Amino acid sequence: MIEVRDLEAAYGETSVLQGISLTVQPQEIMVIMGQSGCGKSTFLRHLIGLQKPRAGTVQINGTHVSEMSHKDYRAFCRSVGVLFQSGGLFNSMTVGQNVAFPLKEYTRLADPVIDIVVKLKLQQVGLGGVENQMPSELSGGMKKRAGLARALALDPNILFLDEPTTGLDPIIAAGIDELILRIRDIYQATMVVVAHDIASSMQIADKIALFRDGKLIELGSPEEIRASRNAYVRQFLNRQAERDEDGEGALRYLR
Numbered sequence: 001m002i003e004v005r006d007l008e009a010a011y012g013e014t015s016v017l018q019g020i021s022l023t024v025q026p027q028e029i030m031v032i033m034g035q036s037g038c039g040k041s042t043f044l045r046h047l048i049g050l051q052k053p054r055a056g057t058v059q060i061n062g063t064h065v066s067e068m069s070h071k072d073y074r075a076f077c078r079s080v081g082v083l084f085q086s087g088g089l090f091n092s093m094t095v096g097q098n099v100a101f102p103l104k105e106y107t108r109l110a111d112p113v114i115d116i117v118v119k120l121k122l123q124q125v126g127l128g129g130v131e132n133q134m135p136s137e138l139s140g141g142m143k144k145r146a147g148l149a150r151a152l153a154l155d156p157n158i159l160f161l162d163e164p165t166t167g168l169d170p171i172i173a174a175g176i177d178e179l180i181l182r183i184r185d186i187y188q189a190t191m192v193v194v195a196h197d198i199a200s201s202m203q204i205a206d207k208i209a210l211f212r213d214g215k216l217i218e219l220g221s222p223e224e225i226r227a228s229r230n231a232y233v234r235q236f237l238n239r240q241a242e243r244d245e246d247g248e249g250a251l252r253y254l255r
């Protein structure tokens with residue numbers, strides 16, 4: 001479904017990703033992990049064609065994302081859902097208008113139909129009844145849910161989520177993790193999720209890709225990652241466990 005080969009990315013002279021190759025199978029949840037600044041968001045932006053690779057290729061359903069015609073790229077955008085790291089809600093619009101935005105941009109549905117779809121999507125993420133509120137009135141977790149509702153507006157079959165649970169307290173984050181799994185089942189969607197919380201990743205991932213300084217250093221199921229002998233992987237998992245305030249949480253994934 002998604003095939004990345006020898007991807008290189010750079011900002012000007014600075015190389016940010018080197019030789020990344022991986023594939024994501026239909027309905028798989030691939031979690032991209034790694035320390036802040038290692039290139040996760042940059043990788044995601046290449047998958048959705050917002051940045052062009054310096055070298056290497058990204059193919060989605062057999063098509064090179066960076067070489068699509070304007071028309072094909074528009075069709076591609078219509079078939080994927082994206083949640084940006086910042087949440088990316090338009091602050092001057094109500095929550096409902098935010099969710100309606102892709103429907104107005106990409107479909108010719110009549111306004112009353114759009115209203116129904118917006119209500120449905122908000123209900124699906126557990127936010128029924130907030131359509132007339134402004135984003136500033138929502139808590140962090142609610143903002144992420146609203147961003148998810150907007151990402152789901154066009155019934156995508158691929159979802160790209162950049163740090164959907166970062167910065168949320170553990171209970172709220174666990175709720176979002178559950179929602180991600182439910183969405184995968186309802187939409188039969190393929191997902192690429194950037195995360196830096198190990199507990200959360202172990203919970204939702206079919207495969208985990210661990211990045212370090214722009215390189216893919218380990219790729220496997222949660223069990224394989226847990227059993228990895230790679231020193232950096234061990235260190236990464238241990239450091240996360242130490243950071244965990246109650247000393248439990250992530251630790252249980254190391255046993």
Ligand SMILES: Nc1ncnc2c1ncn2[C@@H]1O[C@H](COP(=O)(O)OP(=O)(O)O)[C@@H](O)[C@H]1O
Pocket residue numbers: 011016034035036037038039040041042043
């Ligand atoms: N627009 C940009 N221009 C220049 N450098 C950038 C830009 N975006 C990110 N970077 C740099 O690229 C590296 C990877 O960033 P990013 O992909 O955001 O990492 P992550 O999402 O893993 O935290 C960092 O060193 C960051 O400073």
Ligand SMILES: [Mg+2]
Pocket residue numbers: 040041042085162
């Ligand atoms: Mg990022």
